Amino acid sequence: MDExxxxxxxxxxxxxxxxxxxxKEISETTPLVSDKQTISxxxxxxxxxxxxxxxxxxxxxxxxxxxxxxxxxxxxxxxxAYGYLEYLVKNKDDYEKFRDLVQKAKDKLVKQGFPExxxxxxHDTFMDVIDRVAPSENNEENLQxxxxxxxxxxxxxxxxxxxRLMTSGQLQEEADFFFNFIEGDCTIQEFCHQExxxxxxxxxxxxxxxxxxxxxxxxxxEYMDRADGxxxxxxxxxxxxxxxxxxxxxxxxxxxxxxx
Numbered sequence: 001m002d003e004x005x006x007x008x009x010x011x012x013x014x015x016x017x018x019x020x021x022x023x024k025e026i027s028e029t030t031p032l033v034s035d036k037q038t039i040s041x042x043x044x045x046x047x048x049x050x051x052x053x054x055x056x057x058x059x060x061x062x063x064x065x066x067x068x069x070x071x072x073x074x075x076x077x078x079x080x081a082y083g084y085l086e087y088l089v090k091n092k093d094d095y096e097k098f099r100d101l102v103q104k105a106k107d108k109l110v111k112q113g114f115p116e117x118x119x120x121x122x123h124d125t126f127m128d129v130i131d132r133v134a135p136s137e138n139n140e141e142n143l144q145x146x147x148x149x150x151x152x153x154x155x156x157x158x159x160x161x162x163x164r165l166m167t168s169g170q171l172q173e174e175a176d177f178f179f180n181f182i183e184g185d186c187t188i189q190e191f192c193h194q195e196x197x198x199x200x201x202x203x204x205x206x207x208x209x210x211x212x213x214x215x216x217x218x219x220x221x222e223y224m225d226r227a228d229g230x231x232x233x234x235x236x237x238x239x240x241x242x243x244x245x246x247x248x249x250x251x252x253x254x255x256x257x258x259x260x
Contacts, residue, residue, distance in 0.1 A: 033082050033150045034068040036258065042066075054230035059222060059248070059257075062232075066248060067256040073200035076207060076247075076254045077160045077167075082150050083245040083256045084217050085133055089142045092135040094244075099130050101215065109169045119165065125158035161199065167207055168192040170214040181206040202252060205237075212237045219245045222257060 039060040046052035067082070069075040088095040106123040110116045129149050133142045149155045171178045175188040182191050195201050212219055220243035222232045236243055246257040 030068075030070045031151050032070050032078060032153070032156050033147065033256070035147075036065040036067055038065055039063055051226055051230070052224070055224050055232050058230060059224065059232045062222075062259060063246070063257045064260045065258045067258075069253075069255055071253050073202050074157070074160045076203035077163045077211075078150065078156060079247050079254045079256045080208075080211065080217070080219065080245060081159050081163055082146070083247065084215070085130070085146055086143065087244045089133050089135055089139050089146065091244075095135050098215065099127075099134075102126060102130060105166055105169075105214075109165060112169050112172060114165060114169065119162075122158050122162040122165065125155060126162045129155060129159060157199070163211060164197050164199070166214045167210045168196045170210040171196065171206070174210075174213075178206060178210065181209075203254075208237045217245060218243045219247060221247045221249050221254075223249050225251055 039056060042056045042059070043053055046056070067079075069079045069082075084098075088098055102123075106116075106119050109119055129146075132149065133146045136142060150159075171188055171192055179188055182188065186194070196207060208219060208221065211217065218241040219237045221235050221237070223235060224232050227233070246259055248255045248257050
């Protein structure tokens with residue numbers, strides 16, 4: 001190995017070590033899903049950035065609080081699942097429809113070609129969580145249980161994995177439609193294997209559209225970036241339905257919002 005090759009290898013190893021250290025620090029200091037916080041706590045992340053501070057102010061006119069999720073690439077699926085189950089705990093009819101849909105989801109995915117042994121544990125864990133937060137006379141206890149489960153890595157990550165598999169199934173089931181959303185030359189199946197199914201892969205519009213269709217969910221995403229002046233712009237998935245999950249998107253990251 002020449003000196004240049006050895007130097008490149010050493011630099012790569014140093015970068016990997018730094019990345020692992022950053023990930024370790026994040027996991028030790030940042031919960032998977034935080035307690036509720038006021039919208040104004042976002043200001044501390046932007047110091048004196050006038051553009052973002054004006055958008056935080058605009059966001060606070062519509063929302064009373066938020067929960068932050070760990071920035072690990074799984075934030076969309078974790079935020080979506082938490083927000084949707086929070087809604088379902090308080091809406092029994094929709095909860096029953098959702099439970100029935102998820103109960104049947106494993107067999108549907110197996111028929112699509114997903115291996116049953118791979119699916120089983122993830123599906124069983126998801127069903128366990130759904131059953132443990134079922135609407136009852138004391139929904140406050142159910143919401144506390146939901147928060148506890150989503151901050152236990154095993155439960156929380158298994159939920160994310162199963163939602164990723166459901167998203168992949170929906171994309172492949174409607175490949176002719178979703179193909180139009182993909183850039184480059186890869187097929188829908190290749191896209192799912194590379195960008196949907198693996199953990200820690202970030203999510204985009206195509207993921208949101210697919211999981212909303214798969215679970216009959218309605219999501220509003222508030223986009224907070226440097227575009228559109230001092231307003232935070234909302235986008236509903238699907239556009240025609242009243243949203244029951246509210247998420248905040250900042251470049252590369254999703255958190256959960258609570259409307260006034």
